[in-house]
Amino acid sequence: MNCKINECIQALNELASNLWWSWQPNGHQLWARLDAELWTETFHSPKALLSTLGQDIQQKLEGADDLQSEILSWHEKLKDCLKAQTTWHNKNDQPCEGGIAYFCAEYGLHESLATYSGGLGILAGDHVKSASDLGLPFIGVGLLYRNGYVQQRLTAQGEQVAEFHTFDFHHYPAELQLDQAGQVLKITAPLLDGASCVCQIWSLKVGRVNLYLLDADIDENSPQARSLTSKLYGGDHLTRIQQELVLGVGGIRALRALNIYPKVYHLNEGHSSFLNLERLLELKRQGVSYQDSLKQIRESSVFTTHTPVEAGHDRFDVESAWRGLQWFADEMSMTKDEVLALGHWPNESDTQAMFNMTLLAMHTCQHLNGVAALHAEVSREMFQRFWPTLKPNEVPITSVTNGVHAPTWQAEPVRELLQKYMGEQGAEAWPEDEAWSKVTSIPNQELWSARLESRKLLIDLGRQREAKRRQRLGLSPWEDQLDPQALTIGFARRFATYKRANLIFSEMERLLKIIEQAPGPVQLFFAGKAHPADQAGQALVKAVYEASQHPKLQGRVLLIEDYDIEVGRAMVQGADVWLNNPRRPKEASGTSGMKVAMNGGLNLSILDGWWPEGFNGSNGWSIGEEKLYSDTELQDRDDALSLYDRLENEVIPCFYDRNSQGLPEQWLAMSKSAIASCTPHFHSQRQVRDYIQKLYQAAMT
Secondary structure, X not given: OOHHHHHHHHHHHHHHOOHHHHHOOOHHHHHHHHOHHHHHHOOOOHHHHHHHHOOHHHHHHOOOHHHHHHHHHHHHHHHHHHHXXXXXXXXXXXXXXXXXXXXXXXXXXXXXXXXXXXXXXXHHHHHHHHHHHHOOOEEEEEEOOOOEOOEEEEOOOOOEEEEOOOOOHHHOOEEEOEOOOOOEOEEEEEOHHHOEEEEEEEEEEEOOEEEEEEEOOOOOOOHHHHHHHOEOOOOOHHHHHHHHHHHHHHHHHHHHHOOOOOOEEEEEOHHHOOHHHHHHHHHHHOOOOHHHHHHHHHHOEEEXXXXXXXXXXXXXXXXXXXXXXXXHHHHHOOOHHHHHHHHOOOOOOOOOOOEEHHHHHHHHOOEEEEOOHHHHHXXXXXXXXXXXXXXXXXXXXXXXXXXXXXXXXXXXXXHHHHHHHHOOOHHHOOOOOHHHHHHHHOOHHHHHHHHHHHHHHHHHHHHHHHHHHHHHHOOOOOOOOOOOOOEEEEEEOOOOHHHOOOHHHOOHHHHHHHHHHOOOOEEEEEEOOOOOOOHHHHHHHHHHHHHHOOOOOOOOEEEEOOOOHHHHXXXXXXXXXXXXXXXXXXXXXXXXXXXXXXXXXXXXXXXXOOHHHHOOOOOEEEEOOOOOOOOHHHHHHHHHHHHHHHHXXXXXXXXXXXXXXXXXXXXXXXXXXXXXXXXXXXXXHHHHHHHHHHHHHHHHO
């Protein structure tokens, strides 16, 4: 083997060991050049690809001078990134010097990694990537799930069947952490009834950020303990509380074993709230009083709540909570009532009340936020009795509106247009940058061509997924009528009842009439999973599938199987219209519509979550009214009628109103408005900067 090929193989292994490539322009194409078919078969995992190729990689590189040069160029870019001293953080006087530890139960980083289920994980993954891009001293803590989240399979009748795969961690860009003697580093975490489990620690490199993930599936543990890190959101409430003990308490112990002592701890949702109990114990062992310990911990802790629905907050019955926390009470010399009070409302006398993980976070964190302005308002009202002397508008819950990582979600043709007409920084320009005014200068034909390219890719992916499903089930090939020139409506998110995935089909005759009388074809793409325990959500999956089989819709409505990051990326890039119709105000934020706007798609959305902040009248459409309903049936009917009216009288006519060159001028003006108004304000780098300025710096003082 010649020296250059050996250098390339080493470079490929280093690139495969860091997810940095996954959000770089044309990052996926590098690996596909090695073997496009195998790249698909290995679920876009570079480590799995290289492992499967084995010695064949030498033959792939032999004589391929261009490929060799490309690999080495990529490797140099990665090294430059990791050693760069000119990051935003460095150039702004290192506002987070001392470090931030970010705890979350899931991380949506890439489709090859089974560490996410939906929106919370995708948000966390985007947060980590922007922390890397900005150069923050930032680490993540989570769990590494052996079986991941549910894999969705649709039967011939459209029923969801849950499957779980076993993932080989060695095909992840993760490394086991070792102690000074070269042995696998391990920590113990408490479980129920005084039991404990042993966890090893994996480090997953995400650009400049290390994400530490705990793994209990090792020989030292019982089969029950080993299963705790097998499935994301799997098992019953006893499984859940033990997973959260591993995440919170075990996560702190893992950081200490790694000699990591950050200044700020960010609890992303309540799943990790037990971490502050372990921090209380640390200070007690140092001789600090309980009140002083609690004060120190509160001042250095940030808590983000993500749900405006009471039932969405993790709660455990008193008996289960006590079984999981008696070890803490014993070490802290606290009574049962004193410990359980940390998860109850202040002065709550009912000892049988549920132990609430969000209340535990609020007891132990001083810096609190919701994920959109409306969500913070709802949260202040929801938790006002936690501060009984304050009025709702005085409750100390601020907002940091979510953002999404543009380099991950923005289609390459759109990214290139922004760089061409705005300057090299493109979508990375800050909201206050005047370069955003240049988006209007993008020629209509160029933007329309970019949109067509993304639409084609969505159609191709939809066809591939449906072909695989039909082949698996022994069904005849799908006779689709999908058209890359057609108005394409997308809906992709978790199939929970309040998100109303089937609202557009609620009055089928009205919808059919609208489509039949439209001046051009209309096609709809759906994707989404229901939790395996959510029977109502699974019924929604089937309802949408059955609607897609209507004789007048067949071939033009597709429910894509097994919603994941790959599908989500294609959907937000290819959809012309993004349908979002939750029951207001139950959507905390939602982020998929932000991604669509960054790609020049237009939102057709209820004024809930982020959309009241994003909608300006010229970058999409609103559905329904900004009012509260006590009757959900009336709310559903009113919102459906509003949706149909917008589609029939505004959305479809606008898309098919063409000039002499065949271009929809008004539509493209709205598309540019969506890009220019939403990309800078709903980019995760703005989100992370807001966390720094509103919360992290305050928690460091």
